[in-house]
Amino acid sequence: MDDLHARLRAGLPAEALQTDPDVMASYAHDMASFCPAGTPAALVFPRTVEQVQHVMRVATELRVPVVPQGARTGLSGGANATDGCIVLSLVKMDRILEIDPVDRIAVVEPGVVNAVLSRAVDELGLYYPPDPSSWETCTIGGNIGTASGGLCCVKYGVTAEYVLGLDVVLADGRLLSTGRRTAKGVAGYDLTRLFVGSEGSLGIVVKAVLALRPRPPRQLVLAAEFGSAAAACAAVCSIMEAGHTPSLLELMDRTTIRAVNKLANMGLPDTTEALLLCAFDTPDPAADLAAVGELCTAAGAAQVVPAEDAAESELLLKARRLSLTALETVKPATMIDDVCVPRTRLAAMLDGTAAIAEKYGLTIGVCAHAGDGNTHPVVCFDHTDADEARRARESFDAIMALGLELGGTITGEHGVGTLKKEWLARELGPVGVEMQRGIKRTFDPLGILNPGKVF
Amino acid sequence: MDDLHARLRAGLPAEALQTDPDVMASYAHDMASFCPAGTPAALVFPRTVEQVQHVMRVATELRVPVVPQGARTGLSGGANATDGCIVLSLVKMDRILEIDPVDRIAVVEPGVVNAVLSRAVDELGLYYPPDPSSWETCTIGGNIGTASGGLCCVKYGVTAEYVLGLDVVLADGRLLSTGRRTAKGVAGYDLTRLFVGSEGSLGIVVKAVLALRPRPPRQLVLAAEFGSAAAACAAVCSIMEAGHTPSLLELMDRTTIRAVNKLANMGLPDTTEALLLCAFDTPDPAADLAAVGELCTAAGAAQVVPAEDAAESELLLKARRLSLTALETVKPATMIDDVCVPRTRLAAMLDGTAAIAEKYGLTIGVCAHAGDGNTHPVVCFDHTDADEARRARESFDAIMALGLELGGTITGEHGVGTLKKEWLARELGPVGVEMQRGIKRTFDPLGILNPGKVF
Missing domain, CATH: 3.30.43.10 (Uridine Diphospho-n-acetylenolpyruvylglucosamine Reductase, domain 2)
Known part of the structure; x- marks a missing residue:
């Protein structure tokens, strides 16, 4: 040493x-x-x-x-x-090197905090969409490593769609530049995208060229209360089928709503089974919300409450953003899952998760990026109780198995890390794993880059 | 044999x-x-x-x-x-296997013609954006192989952004499934994206899961005439800087306009130096066009003509779609380039291309996906004249060198094939080429998949 x-x-x-x-x-x-x-x-x-x-x-x-x-x-x-x-x-490599409003790009070092970049581009009338829950503290480099999502994805997509080019230090110390500063480019294989979501296992990102968008109008939020998770999911399907493009479409289940109320006393309707939050950042969000409100009512919503202004909208979003923190207060420990299913299977995923909670005798609260079919079942348990801890781990696995059964993926935005290594092979199959390992060997023949992760 | x-x-x-x-x-x-x-x-x-x-x-x-x-x-x-x-x-594997309006996906075989898919999803109120000029005949598999673009990219992006998952037959005949049917997913390296644009050199795509969007309103087009290419490019920059999101932003230079007029007698203003076409498919396209019209006038447009309706819009688009065909009538042969530069450098690219045409004593017409900075300089020449053919090839190379100098790429959407193999190494650099070759070896150790292409 x-x-x-x-x-x-x-x-x-x-x-x-x-x-x-x-x-x-x-x-x-x-x-x-x-x-x-x-x-x-x-x-x-x-x-x-x-x-x-x-x-x-x-x-x-x-x-x-x-x-x-x-x-x-x-x-x-x-x-x-x-x-x-x-x-x-990489947290000290935190400089924003360039923001160009005409080319609509930002060039940043990996340690730039997501919120710092978001605010810097906002001042120039621009928008960097990816907004993971941790956006106030997480870094762009980390976002690239895990291909982070967030609340905005249903309209704006994930981090991967905003990474145009990278500078990467390879395992042997050589510098590789990938991608481009241009809007389009197809010269050779897309190495940029290969690094996004590779969890530090292929190289060290030291610079990124990011795509920006024009800043949209401020979004307006609607809340709809449902008597069952299935009814809320039916509303999600009819909203998407009708051709709407909400800027956010989130679901909180009863356990989550209660936990948030308890933590922050926000006056959410804690007798309902599911709360849907829908937002638009269109030129006329009130009109879009009215149309969505009708679809929610048709799907059985007990109540539909459109926010009147930005302040009310922010309050509703705050409830959603507090969900994970609130669920962490239910029991001494939590495990947060990240299963994404086709949105047509969202109701089956939620009902199945409830059945798993019952089977294992656990509290599992679910919040979901419902418009993307991306659920975050949060298993709440006491880690000092060996039996409960075992059941927690088993229920976590059962949730992933259910996700795969429904045509989904074991991770929509959190990545594999060490937590889901064993499950990755189940999702990819043997040929997929072999090809992925081949790529790993190409970039890291000695296996020194974040070993033991992903695979 | x-x-x-x-x-x-x-x-x-x-x-x-x-x-x-x-x-x-x-x-x-x-x-x-x-x-x-x-x-x-x-x-x-x-x-x-x-x-x-x-x-x-x-x-x-x-x-x-x-x-x-x-x-x-x-x-x-x-x-x-x-x-x-x-x-x-793959043209006989041409079945559309599934279109789902809630999950907003289509599942297709590779031989499905782009226009056939586009029309099929349109009937369900959906939209498959990628629209290369050859969209009436080209196949989805070919679009995936070359990561095709088109006119819509300035708003909707390229083919790569619509490919969620693939089934690929590997070099040894094994079947690999990549990606997902879900809106999000980060399980392992993004192999899907690696195949997009790989020009058949990594495997044979036999099935694709494609993302769809809701069908936007019909677009309305505006034409603006400029006294110089530089003025038209300045207008492009100010349109993008102002935060507009046109559904199309195209440029035709004088040579192109004249060629189109000659071919189709369309009454385009053939005394102008550059024609800009801008379209919006927003809820109020006329208002957006009015704002863009003012920016064009401020940038020096001699005349701004917004289309009054869909028919006039279609006529203007037809002119743009005829550009390549028209330029092919100028001389017995053409070489079509595909250099993409940051849009801030578009004027330099066009002026530089004009200087190259003069230096080599050739006619080079340029049409461009101006909003993306993606130019298509078309070198017109007589291939039976050995000296002119040599000058054509040299000018083609000079155009790519200029694109790289301006921070661009040698190919925005047409791919490398055999035409630009030598130039790919210049763009990627030795480390980039080595990593790309490593990936090629992983998927095709015997080198039997489309050998001699790309690298």
Whole structure:
């Protein structure tokens, strides 16, 4: 380890290398539950591309694993340390290098916080859509690593659709530029997209060219209360079938609504079985909400409440954004799942999840990016109760099995990390796994980039 | 060759195998100029996935190259035969398997013609945006192979953004499923996107899950005449900077306008230097066009003519769609380039192209997807004049060099094929090429899939 530290020091300023065990331990985890983490051998905070290249050259020479990190808000253990690794935290490479309103691009370093970029482009009348729940703290590099989603995806898509080009430091320290600054481009294989969602297992992103959009009008939100999750899901289907393009279409189940009320006393209707939130950022959102309100009523909504203004809309969104935090107060521990199904199967997914909760004798609250069919069942349990912890883990697996059965995926936006490694093979099948491993070997022949993650 | 034919026949119905030299020769080329083609050893028209698997197993056993083809409307030689190859035409796998208006997906075989799919989804109130100029004849499989664009991209993006999942027959005949039917999904590396634009060099696409959108309102078009290409480009920049999202933003230069008038007698203003076409498919397109008209006037437009209705709009679009055909009548031969630059550099690209035309003593007409910065300089020349043919080729290269200089790409939507192989390395650099070749080896270790293309 002394050799490793000496070699690292040779190409880094003193403040970039941390070897204090307590400090290193505090960087060993992301926010995933029950994903074990190892003990790092070094913690590096590079500020330049050259420093990242130096770290990777040393890692290659000494065959030391490297675990890249953003803000560690991930939920799958993808940023957890492995024993003896170099933790490579990119949070200090946090400069916005360029924002161009004509080309509608931003060029950023990986450590830029999502909210910082969002506000910077907003000031210029532009919009960077991807908005994971952790957007106030998570970094663009982390968003790229996990191909993050958020509330806006039903209209604006996920992070992947906003990454035009990347600079990536490869496992051996060489610098690779992928993609483009242009609106279109098809020169060779799409390596840019390959890195998005690769969870740091193919290279270290050190610069990104991001696509921006014009800032849309402020969105207006409607809330609709339903007597069953199935009725709310039927409303989702009829909204999408009617050709609407909401900027947000979210669902909270009864458990979630109650938890939010308890946490924040927001006066949500906690006797209903499901609450649907729908928003439009169109030129005439009130008209669109009126049309959607009628569809909700036709699907059996007990009450439909359109927000009158931005303030009311914000309040409803705040309830949704608090959902995960609120569910964490139900029991001492939670496991957050991330199963995405075709939206035609959303009702089956919710009913099936309720049946799983009953079978395992657990509380499972569900909030969902309903317009995308992306559910977040949150298993609430007491981790000090061994039997309950076992049932929690089994129910978590049962939820993924159900998702696959319904034609869905085990992860809509959180990634695989260590949490879902065993399940990835079930989703991809043996040929898929073989091809994915082949790509991994091409970029990381020594297997030093975030080993033990994804596969 | 007899052995090859016998082996192929063993797993194919009689009508699926063509060995007549004249028929095979008629399938040796796509629509690229000056890309040499070889002589195929066999021509196969599979109708099922199993038949494609059989062909690939035979090809692997006998180490015979396979050249997959759609409608052969490509412009880079990507579908050209190589000597002794099996030409694998997917045009008879032409079934639309499913269209789901709630999940907003279509599931299709690769031989479905773009226009057939577009019309089928239109009947259900849905929209499949990618609209290459050849949309009446080109196939979805070909569109996926080249990651095709079109006129709609400035608002709706390219083919890649509409491909959610694929079934692919690998070089050895195994079947790989990639991606998903869901709106979101991040399980493992994005293999789907890797196949899009890979020009048949990684596998044979036999099924695709495509994303659809709700059908937008009919678009309304405006034409604006400018005294210089630079002024038209300035208008493009101010339209985009102002936050507009046109559904189309096209430019035709003087040479193109005159050629179209001559071909179709359309009464375009053939004394102007540049014509800009802008369209909106928003709820109030006339209002958006009025705003854009003012920006055009401010940028120096001599005249701004908004279409009054759908018929006038169609007429203007027809002129644009005829551009390439019209330029082909200027001289006996043409070479169509496809350089895409940041839109802030569009004026420099057009002025530079004019300077190249002058330097080489050639006529070069330019039409452009101006909103994307994607130019199609069309070099018009007499191929029977050796010196002029040489100058044509040199000017074509000079245009790509200019595009790279301006921060652009050598191909925005037509692909690399054989036409731009030498230029791909210049754009990607040695590290990029090495990584791309590594991916190629992972999927096609024997190098039998469309060899000699892309790289």
